[in-house]
Amino acid sequence: MNQKSALHNFHPAGDFASLPGQEVEFDISTKDVEINMGPQHPATHGVLRVLLKANGEILTGAQCHLGYLHRSAEKIGESVDYVQYLPYTDRYDYLASMNNNLSYALAVEKLMGVEAPERAQYLRTIVVELNRVASHLVAIGTYGIDLGAFTPFFYMIREREMLLDLFEKICGARLTYTYIRPGGVMNDAPPGWLDGVKEFTDIFDEKWCEYWDLLMENKIFIERTANVGVITPEQAIAWGTSGPVLRGSGVDWDVRKNNPYMLYEQFDFEAVKGCGYKGTLGDCYDRSFVRMYEMVESVKIVRQCLEGIQEGEVQHAEVGHALKPAPGEVYAGIENPRGELGHYIVSNGEKIANRMRVRSPSYCNLSIVEHMLPGCMLADAAAIIGSVDIVMGETDR
């Protein structure tokens, strides 16, 4: 539509009739409508606020406003000691607390130059990968809700419940675990716990097929996600995305593969990449596709852990409650369910870190969203924001 610049620029129709060969102009001046999506909106997965500009159903502009859940986590990291900060890491990405713990624990261990005992590393890998499955279950389930499919979410919650029960048995908490600590893990697995994990890995493949048939093969789901919100590999790299968003665009980058930590070199698994399975490479469907197959790979890793795990200590003897690492600075990044979560710590040799910096994947992934939205339909906004799978606790910290 060719818009007139002034708001009330009224022309009698006769004026246009006398201009042959020119485009027809509408003499009703129209203005894009500005809509506030969030911070209390069901599709923004928390307190994200997106200021949308729309011409009817077509979006013409978008701007993300962050900070509604800012809790100064990094600053707190510079005022409490190393072990005390651990529970705060749970609260970044509350769907994958184990991973947050691990990232922080690895950074502190790197700073101190110690390594956790082998059994602790196995236990860490098991809980981290199970947590990745739990997180992806929520991610895909809520994505279904974003698109109007309520039922798959409950099926996924059913299996997530099994995982949460397992986590509850091992550390007493269901959401904020604080299980993985600098130097090892909180405590050894209780008797029979590993059998519970095995039970889960045994039933999971069958359940996975259920989700696949119910959601991923659904014609309407494919129509809504394929060819929507395409991120080219170049864009994905340029915007600093990571995790399923990056791999959904076909970029082969997984911190577990490319920059291995702990025992990941030993395990046989694949970094799942998007391939434009139902549409274009890097569309919303591909990102869900990557998450779906990552769950399979995670369960594969857990099975290998169950075979390899040996009896032994679970906490490094020299790492206690009062840590005083040597002066220095480290960065340790791990593959969180949402991407690369890294801790950058500067130590002055005191009990308290001099600088604590968190590289959070949701924040970087979110940066591309407002560039994807213009040109889409209003309904695609929910599909795109959901496919990037942000957790505002981690974005704002």
Added chain:
Amino acid sequence: MIEFLRDLLGFETWLLVIVGALISFLAIFGFVAVLAMVAVWLERKVGGHIQVRLGPMRVGGWHGWAQSIADSLKLLMKEDMVVLGADRVLFKLAPAIVMATALSTFVVLPFSPDLQVADVDLGIFFVLAISSITTIGVVMAGWGSNNKWSLYGAMREAAQVASYEIPLGLSLMMPVMYYGTFSLKAASDAQSGWYGMQWYIFSDAFWIAIPSFFLFFTAALAETKRTPFDLPETESELVAGFHTEYSGMRWAFFFMEEYAAMFLMGAIGTAFWLGGYSFPGMNLLEAGSFLHTVLCIGSFVTKSMLLLLVMIWVRWTLPRLRIDQVMTMGYKYLTPLCLILVFMAAGWEYFKFAMGW
């Protein structure tokens, strides 16, 4: 009833009209209110069991049967709120219009051979005409709410309902042509042969009836704003669509309208395709007897509720479409398919006429 009032109580005609209208209104309103409660409870239970949970279990004891009653009481007692900056007249009038249209369409439903408020000759036209007025109420609600999400919901409703009226109307032409009547009662009567099993989908034109029923059902889903066409009230996109700003009884009116409209669509499907009030073996009973009437009503309501149940089932199974996909489906697929079927049905009727069947 009317004979009773006229002959025994000596009512004049004008009084008869008023009293008759009042009685019908109360009967329909009571029926719709109870129906909405049952349907809501059913939706929550069915949705719950589909989603591996139980749904309401506490209120009233047995499977939470009193949940809807408790909810209605709560809604009745809630504060009547009008948002700041709303167009008060439109805001308050909208639920009334929506509810009134939903109720008035029930006038032509033939619950049994005797139980029907008015046997309008152009019954199905009446239903289509009145039920599209609902859109005006929804647009009023969206505009009057002073909320952009509401406005979006209202505009979507207007666009969607206007475009799905066409396939809905066209799909109804097949039974109308077959039975040669617009009246729901006449169509139901025509289907009560063969011991109550001469339904349109079992008739000689079954090969037209079955596809046209599916087309009708799809259009009916769009018409009643049910998933996968629930764009006017998409929870995840438009917060709650046109009724975002409503609360209390006004909101409940929108809710009741939705279930009334679902039942209405089920009832139309029943009356034209699934034999209306006929049930197997109905000719064995004396027409007009008490048992016959009760079974007719039961049969009609059961069939309509089964179609409503399918709508609920669809809702908890499918994701929702995008507005352009909804439009594409309506104009590019449903309407042409309906037109083809209309021609086929007309051809079949002419063929039968020409062959002297």
